[in-house]
Amino acid sequence: MRTVNIHEAKTHLSRLVDRAAKGESFVIAKSGKPMVKVVAMDTPPTSETRRVGFMAGQFSVPEDFDRMAGEEIEKMFGGDA
DSSP states (O other), X not given: OEEEEHHHHHHTHHHHHHHHHTTOOEEEEETXXXXXXXXXXXXXXXGGOOOTTTTTTSOOOOTTGGXXXXXXXXXXXXXXX
């Protein structure tokens, strides 16, 4: 993502806004510190991205999941199962 300083943003605001409207978001920085991000209005906010539960109902966890391969694991670590 492109970063521009405030002076450059003021000088080329119209051009930068046109590019942002086409999907090229950018950051405006003050003294090298990022201050704001400019994105197109139709760009969905990143907070709308839903990750938790995105595979709900697509698989199931067996009841004995915490005991699966227990004997093999004990043998690998020197246990006498």
